[in-house]
Amino acid sequence: MDNFHTIAELIRIASERQKPVHEIVLAVESEQKLRTREELIDEMRQNWKVMYESVKKGLKGGIRSVSGLTGGDAPKLYRHQLKGFLGQAGLSTAAFAVAASEVNASMGRIVACPTAGSCGIVPAVLTEAYEQGRAEEDIVMSLFTAAGIGMVIDENASIAGALGGCQAECGSAAGMAAAALTEIGGGTPEQIGHAVALAIKNLLGLACDPVAGLVEVPCVKRNGFAAVHAMLAADMALAGVKSVIPVDEVIDAMDRIGRAMPRDIKETAEGGLATTKTGLALQKKIYG
Template sequence: MKLKYNSVEELVKASLSSNKKISEIVLEEQAEDMELAPEAVYATMEKSFDVMKQSVLNGMDETLRSPSGLSGGAAAKLKKAVDEGRNHYGHLLGNAISMALAVTEYNSCMGQIVAAPTAGACGVIPAALISVMDEYDLPKHDIIMSLFTASAIGMVIAKCASIAGAEGGCQAEVGSASAMAAAALSELFGGTPQMVSDSCAIALKNTLGLVCDPVAGLVEVPCIKRNAMGVANAFTASELALAGITSVIPADEVILAMKQVGQQMSSSLRETAEGGLAATPTGCRLCKKIFG
């Protein structure tokens, strides 16, 4: 069937009817739509993944500092704690959080990243997939294929709701990234198409209502640490779904709810830096310090 990315349910049905993974049908459909060989489309995704990996490495530089001075060095600090066994919640989670920080800090320093789905949420998917790849020695091919599943979920969200903070708040950015990562993880670890759908729904539900309130209008505070939260949320959602725990509210209804919540948000909470943390005394002081 020709995918239109109108719903997550469509992806699940297409996967079940073809007896193929969501990633496989998405790759085939994208190749046909772009009139390219599947190998060429795969190669493009592989290049994106390689950029993700490099952004993780570059973001671990302990001397890294953004022009504003608001961020830099946090990823290296956490990675050091993990390497020395000083973190408290496991090697995988510690590494994943440090990677999410690394990519977003590197973005704040104008480094090359993959905006998946946006620059403000660029750390979640790389952190989730690269950390599990390292932890479990998973094949690079499987990781790249899981990105097609993530991208399909992102396309549905973008079409049916929004992935823009200016339109839907941070739920549309970090929330969407978290849902995409959770879906990819669930397929990666052998989950059924329905588990992929449930993990998407759970991750998005967990971030419903999250506002976009960047201090000084910069994609740093609180965006960077929200990416760290996003990868932990993706792990949680995938873990639940893979254990057979379903989402009471179907993924497509959660996406619609997110759209409606975004529409009801005050404009001060949608990337304008006029509300939330941006409007706190410290947020205002920092804005004045940076811009005068």
């Protein structure tokens, strides 16, 4: 099996073999890691289980982070789902993402996806798909598609906030989530590519400027925003909307933007929101 280094290659291999994208990612991983398809699917199923548990735990409430900066917003948002402008699906997705991120901030168990700071986005859209009645097996398989997208971003740009800012973490997660949802929604490999491009394009340049250097403000709520954003990207692609800029060029732009971003908004807590008057006051309160 040919390895893939761009999303265009991944799409081409899938289209040529008339296989879903997840099958290509699975076959390459199986070959590279000398592990059977079944072993890989079992491990991914375990990841999905932990993702789902982290969402459910966060929705129950009673969560507080070590610093006290975050916790308890997920149940509020969840209770609002039938009353809001965004509609039930959008609001519950946002609540799911905030839930998993609040669990992360409170030292609960999560799956890094691709990082701990962006751990709510992929689980949120998949939990929403699951609760809309999509088959669990399709959800587990879609995680291989999401992983394949993340692998290409990691190779050609970055998934670390310290290197690429938040576009590298929440931006990558949104691209991965959009890919997974598009596949579950019956999209073609090309549509998956457009969904990723649309999701990432609209988070380019995002600063990583967390208050006190903690994975809390703005990270927790940002997971909620990015999950809804990913869902919109998937729906756009499934509706036939195309990205004018091809997905691999979007990832190249992300890499260049990440390099051009100043150090003080790349996870150093030396700029942006971290050095606002309130941000600095909170930092002082936490560390003395």
